[in-house]
Amino acid sequence: MTDPAPSIRIRLHCGEEIAMGPGKADLLDAIRQHGSISAAGRALGMSYRRTWMLVDVMNRCWDEPLVQTAAGGSHGGGARVTDRGRQVLAHYRALQQAVRDAARGEDWTALRGLMREQPRPGQRKDGNPPE
Template sequence: MQSVKELRVRYWIYLDGEKFFGLGRAQLLKHIQESGSISNAAKAMGMSYKKAWAMVDDMNVKAKEPYVIAKKGGKSGGGTELTEAGRKMLEAYNNLNSKLASIAESEKEILNL
């Protein structure tokens, strides 16, 4: 039986020596962008609203500019959306992921995987 081998690369962005941004937060931003809701994003990820809100708050406080903002209610209701800074961070993170995945794929032979 042949085993399935994978080379995975995970990384985090640190700010002042503490984890600031990684795969989980990128996924959270993606779900917020798609759903317009922290609550729906949390559900999609199988996490509590409280944890998702804490992650958003931490990013908003520590980043130079907030990544997520609340939209006021009204007929169509409120919600949340990514700011330009949030969209740029998500895009930059995804681009780096693609580059690292490509490097990892090219190194599989060297590692005899």
């Protein structure tokens, strides 16, 4: 068996919304770096609409907004990650690291040893479940 990299994604839910996940964490990092939601989206290959939707969800799911925006104008707009956003991001990144560390341990080794390299073929050739 090959040695697959762990593929564990941490998603924190707030009701039906994903309050924080790998993509939102990357978006926060990009906003910190670029100072703009649109520039962050471009850097990540996301549409302007998608980046705004993700920021909106994050801002609605936490006790305080994670991103603060400034209206455009002659001096331009922009965005910044708030103190709460930096705090949430730091805790989320620490949690990701803890999971990566755990994935080097005996439980991951045991699961990896029990997992097939490829799934078995489906039981029916038409792709439908058995009746």
